Amino acid sequence: MAEPPSTTPPPDPETADISDTEAAASAPAQARSDRSPWNWLLIVPIVVPLTTPLFNHDNPRLLGFPTFYWLQLAFIILGVTTTTVVYRMTGRGERR
C-alpha cells in the first residue's frame, strides 16, 4: 500500500498557476484536465478478467489451483500494476 515516496514532484506549471489564485482557474488557457494517453491502459484490467471463455479450465493447475482460480487471482496483480503505472505517469500533478 503506497504512500508514494516523499520526493517533491517536479513543478507542474498548470497546477502551480491555479493554486496561486482562484481567479486563474477561470482563465480558459489554464484549464486543467485528466486527459492522458496513459489512461487507455486502464481498459486492459477491465477487459481481461471478463474473457472467461479463454480460461474456464481446470488444467493446468498451479500449486493445486485450477487455471480458472489461479489466473483470476493473478489478474489482481494485473489490476494493481496498471493502476499504479497510470497513477505514476499521470498523477504527479495531484500531489501537493
Added chain:
Amino acid sequence: MSDHIVEIVVFTALFLLVSVMGFVAARWRAPQDLNHLDEWGLGGRNFGGWITWFLVGGDLYTAYTFVAVPALLFGAGAAGFFAVPYTIIVYPMVFLVLVRLWSVSHRHGFVTPADFVRARFGSPTLALLVAITGIAATMPYIALQLVGIEAVLKTMGVTGDSALARHAPIIVAFAILAAYTYQSGLRAPALIAFVKDTLIYIVILVAVIYLPAKLGGWNSIFDAAEAKFAASPAPNDGITLNVNNQLQYITLALGSAMALFLYPHSITGVLASRDRGVIKRNMSALPAYSLLLGLIALLGFMAIAAGVKPLPGAREGTVDSNTVVPLLFDQQFPAWFAGVAFAAVGIGALVPAAIMSIAAANLFTRNIYKEYLRKDATPAQEANVSKITSLVVKVGAVACIVFLDPQFSIDLQLIGGVIILQTLPAVALGLYTRWLHRGALVAGWVAGMGLGMWMLYQIPNAATGRAHFGGSAFPLSKFGFDTTMTIYVGLVAVALNVLVAVIATLILRSMNVAEGEDGTTREDYFADATTAAPTTPAGSTPAAPTTTT
C-alpha cells in the same frame, strides 16, 4: 453452549475493545466542533491514504460478503467466484471517475451523490429519486450485516428459542454500535476498521496456510469440490463455469462493479479522503482486499473438503448456508483462534453497518430534510438530524431481521444492486456530460426500475422453492431467445435506462422543454485540495442554494 465458552469469551472481549474505541473515536483527530455534517458524516473530509484504505476496504468488503461468497462457492462452485473479477475490474473502472466526483464535491461541499445531481442538473426531483434509490438500496444491506453476525452467533450456540431470545445478542450489539456512531460519526468506523481488517487479514492468512495443510493440500480440496458437484443433480454447479452461466458470470461481475461506487456508503468513504492523490493511490491499494476476498471465497471449497454440514435455517427443512465458514473455523481451529475469527466477522459487520447508516442518514438530511422540510437548516441542525436518522435506520435494520425472515433482506439486497444501478446515468454519466436532459434521466430511471423489477419477479429459485425474486440470473429464454443462457438483470435494466434517457433527451430538446441550470463549472472537476477555495471547512451551507432555478 458450554463447549463454546472460550470462543464466546474471546469474541466478547474483542467486541468490547472495539466498542470502547468507537466511543473514543470522537476525540481522534480532534475536530473543533463535531456538530457539523462534514465532521460527523465525513470525518472532517481529511483522511489520508492509510485511513482511507482501511475505511473503504472495511466498507466495501463486508462481513456478509465474507460469509456469503464462500457459501456461494460451497453451494454452486465457480459461479460464486464472480466476486473476484468484480472487485478487480471495479478499480480501473472508477479510477478516473471518482477523482472527478471528489473534486466537484470538494468545491461545492457535496456530502451525497444526490447533492451532486441536484447541482449538476438543477433538479431537486431527480436528486430526490437518487436519494430514495440510495436509501432503499442501503437499508437491506445494513440488515444483511446482521445476518453475518447471526451466522457466527448461531455457530457459537448463542441462540435461544423465542424470537426475542434468539436475537438478544444482536440487539445488544447494534445498540452499542448505534450509540457510538451517534457520538463519533464516521470517525468510529474509521478507527474500528483498523482492528477489523487486521483481524481478518490474520485469520485468513492463517486459514489459507493451516487449513490446506490439514485437509491434504489445495489439489485435494478442489478435487473434493469437483466430486461433490459431479454427484449433485443441479445443472449449473461445478468448479468451472458452463455454457449456461458463463454470460451471467461476466455480466454479474461487470454490473456489480458498475454499481459498487454508486452505493452511498462507498461514496461516503471516497468523499472523506483528503485529496485526489489519496483516491488514486487507493485504487491501486484496495485490490489487496480482493486477494483476501478470493482466498476467503475458497473457504467454501475447504468446507466441502472438511465435510461441513450447514446448520438448519430459519424455516423447517432449509439450511443456512451462511454458517459454513463459521462452522469450518469452529471445527478446524483451536477454540481461542475460532473466537478471534468470529470476532473478525462480527466486527467486520459493524464497520460497514456504521458507514451505511451514516450514508443513508446523510441522504435523508441533505436531500429530503433540508430540501423539502427545512430549507434554512443550519449545519448543526443538519448534523443532528443525521445523527438521529442513523439511529432510526439501525432500529429499522434490526426490526427487519427480528420480525421478518432474513431471506427477505437477502432478496431486498439483491434488488438493491439492480436499483442502485439505475442512478448510473445521473451520477456517473453526469460527471462527464450534461447532455442528458433532467426529464429524460427521470424517464430512464423509471424505465430501468420497471424492467429490473419485472425481470427479478420472473426469476424462480429452485433451492428455496420460491417462484419470484429468486436470484439475479435472468434466463434469456424469457425474452424469446432459444437458449439456456442467463444474464444479470441489473445490466439489462441499466442498458434500457440509458437508451430511454438518450431518446427522451432528443424528444425533450426538440420540444424545447426547459433544462435546469448547471451549478458546476468545468474546472470544478479537476480541483484538488490545494487548488480549491476552502468553501467547505468553515461550513457555510454550500452550493445548493445558488443553483435554484
